[in-house]
Amino acid sequence: MSENVNDFTSLYRYFQDPESLKLFTTEELNALESENKVIELNKGDYILEEGHASNGVYLVTHGTAKLFKVGFTGKEQIIRFLKKGDLIGYRSILSGQPFGATATALEPMTLEFIPERFFLKMLQHNSKMSFEMLKMISKQLGDAADTITILAQKTVRERLAEILIMLEETLGIDDEGYIRISLRREEMANLIGTATESAIRLISEFKTDELIEVKGRKIKILEHQRIRKLGHVDA
Template sequence: MKEALANCNSCLNENCFIKKHLHLEQMKSYIEKKHSFICKKAHQFIIEGAPIQGLYFIYKGKVKTVKTGINGREQIVRFTKEGDTVGFRGFGTSKRYLIGAYALEDTVLCNFSNEIMLEILHTVPEFTFDLMLFYADELNKSENNIRKIAHMNVRERVIDTLLYIHRKFGQTNGMIDLELSRKEIADFAGTTEEQVTRMISSLKKEALIKTVGKKIGLLAIPKLQSEIIEHKYI
C-alpha cells in the first residue's frame, strides 16, 4: 500500500457518504483527518476477523468483499466501485471485521478511523440518519438475495450475476467494465468454477454473451432478464 492524495473537495463521487455531507460545516474538520492510500490490484486491505480500523470509502477503483463460508471457502458477498463504502459490516457492533476486502484493480481508498467515525456519528445527525437508511437498505438487499438464490438453478444464478455486474459497472466497447475469473463469478453466484465455465460456454453458443479473455459482454440483455423475471429481477 502506498500513500495517495484523495481530495474530498474535488472528489467527483457524488454518492460517497463523505462527499454528500461536505456542505455541512461540522464535516470540514473531519476530512482533514482521513488517511488515503493506493491498494494495488489483488492486494487485501481488510482481513476477516482483524480488529476494525474504521470505514473505507473508494475514491477510485474496484473492490470485492468476501466472507469465509463452508469448508473455509471464500464467498464473494459484494462488488464495489468509486463512491461506495467498504467495511461497514460489524462497524459499531463488533470489534472485528466480519468480511475481507481485496482490490480488483489499483484502487485509491480513503479511510476514516474508528474514533473519527464515531465522532462524526455523535456530532453530525444528518450523516448518522443517512447511514442508518443505508444499513436498512443493505439489510433488505441481503435478505432479498438470500431468498432469490435459494430458488434459482445454476444457469439462473450465473445470468443473475452477469446482469448484476453489468448494472454495477456498465459496458465499454461491448464488454463489462470488470474483469473477473470464472472462479470469482462462481464465488459470487454460489456455485462451482466448472459449472460457471459450462454455463458461459452455453450462453455463448446461444449468442447471449461474448467473451474476450476473462472479459464478458452481454449481447441480449432483455433475453437474459426474461430468464430470471420470475425471481423479480425487474
C-alpha cells in the first residue's frame, strides 16, 4: 500500500483489497457494498455541517471544498481547503463528537462514502491502515501549527505571500498557470487574517510589483522566488 502522507486515497484501497476484506463477514460485505456509495455534488452543496453527527467518512476523488467555522459574529473562518485525496469526517468519528466545522463544495465534486462501522472496524483490525492514518493525522497537525505561526508572527504582506505559495502547492495550477481555485476577496482576507480592504490593496500591490497576475478571482504567481523570499518560505 502507498504511504503518501498527503493523500488518504491509500486508506480507501484497503476497502478494495481482498486480503483486508477478509475480516468482514459475508453479511457485512453485502452491507458494505450496499452502503458504500459515490456522491456527486454541485458548487455550494454541503458535505457536512458543524454540530451535526457523523455516520461515515468521505474521500474526495474529484473537486475542491472549503472547511470553515462560523464565529459568534457570523463571519466565516476558513480552516483549510479540501482536495482530491483528502478524507472528511474522520475526526468526528474518532472523537465521538459532532462535526467541528462545515465543508462546502467550491466546484462540482465527487466523493466516496464509507459508513462509520466499517471504517472503524478496518482501523481497529488493520495495523498497517492504522499506522498510515496516524502519519496522515500527524502531518495535518503539523500543518495546523504552521498556520498558527503564520498568523501570529508574520506581517499581512508576508502572510499573503506564504498563503499564495501554499494554495499553489496544495491545489495546483491550471493550463494557464493560475492557481486552481477562485476565491472572493473576502475569502482571501479571511485566509490571511486581515480586513477585505487590506487584502484588496495588497493584491493590487503584488500585481503592480509584477509578483502576480490577476484575472477576475484567479491568481497566477509570476515571481516564485520573490514571493517565497517575501513570505520566508523555503524552496
